[in-house]
Amino acid sequence: MPIILGLESSCDETAAALVADDRTIIAHRLAGQEAAHRPYGGVVPEIAARAHVEALIPLVEAALADARMSLADVDAIAATAGPGLIGGVMVGLVTGKALAHAAGKPLIAVNHLEGHALSPRLADPALRFPYLLLLVSGGHCQLLEVRGAGDYRRRATTIDDAAGEAFDKTAKLLGLGMPGGPKVEALAAEGDAAAVPLPRPLVGTAEPHFSFAGLKSAVMRAVQSGQWRDADIAASFQKAVVDCLVDRTRRALAVADAPTALVVAGGVAANRAVRSGLEQLAQAHGLPFVAPPLWLCTDNAAMIAWAGAERFAQGANDPLSFPARPRWPL
Ligand code: KG4
Ligand code: ZN
Secondary structure (H helix, E strand, O other), rough: OOOEEEEEEEOEEEEEEEEOOOOOOEEEEEEOOHHHHHHHOOHHHHHHHHHHHHHHHHHHHHHHHHHHOOOOHEEEEEEEEEOOOHHHHHHHHHHHHHHHHHHHEEEEEEEEEHHHHHHHHHHOOOOOOOOOEEEOOOOOOEEEEEEEEEEEEEEEEEOOOOOHHHHHHHHOOOOOOHHHHHHHHHHHHHOOOOOOOOOOOOOOOOOOOOOOOOHHHHHHHHHHHHOOOOOHHHHHHHHHHHHHHHHHHHHHHOOOOOOOEEEEEEEHHHHHHHHHHHHHHHOOOOOOOOOOHHHHHOOOOOHHHHHHHHHHHHHEEOOOOOOOOOOOOO
């Protein structure tokens, strides 16, 4: 049974994991960098890259030790090769290449978005292709028909900001700090989602895409007006995001090619209001709803190892010259 070592370093989490292709997560280790970026109110790419350099090899060693394994027991090495902050991506990819070369193992260069897109299959063995996936993270907001590993049809994307970015900016406006999404969610639990009138960009239109810039500006005006409680702004903002995500997903379901399930993945999929809005939508369409456990929604290396396992099963073996790609659409 093939065992894949996965490496992730495309944003501000450094992670290493060992996953077997029967879906056993043998070991997973992760180091965040929040404290290093906090003084700047956002992820600083240069600081992130340096932190990945320091953290990655110790995490690989720790994951191997947890599993009581050595590199010789691993069948392939999967590393995120993009998209993401290029300095961090290069750290993980070059580390993966070096380990693959030294141990004489195949390298699998994984698209980070593919890691998110396939992660629900790691969590749920019953999930079959094709499925309609809402991929919502800090950098991306897309609706994809996932037809197989490596076979994706993008049905919608954002024309401006990603949903996670809107959460992070709202957190900043409310002075909540990082990580934005979970802090807004916690504050929203104490607020009234109907209190603050906020727009739902593109909702109800025939156009398939997402837009969050107008919502972000409206949140800024609401904060500056001093008229509303912070908790009410957070709750109303979160409700507006959920309404946008659900409406756009409903539209995609109407045109999707026989999906077996509605699936959500990416960091924003950790949000309980988002999950429950989508779950109701799936129920209304008579479809199973699949969302990975919270820890598998945000960036991690188990999803990279799993995407590697799916590609390894297809015979993937990428050249050591594989480039790091800051932009890499699925
Ligand atoms: O997938 P991810 O870890 O990194 C990217 O590839 O972008 O997603 C991070 C994003 C951030 O914008 C973060 O604020 C958001 O996911 N996020 C959340 C929650 N947890 C993480 N947004 C809303 N509610 C949450 N509970
Ligand atoms: Zn991600």
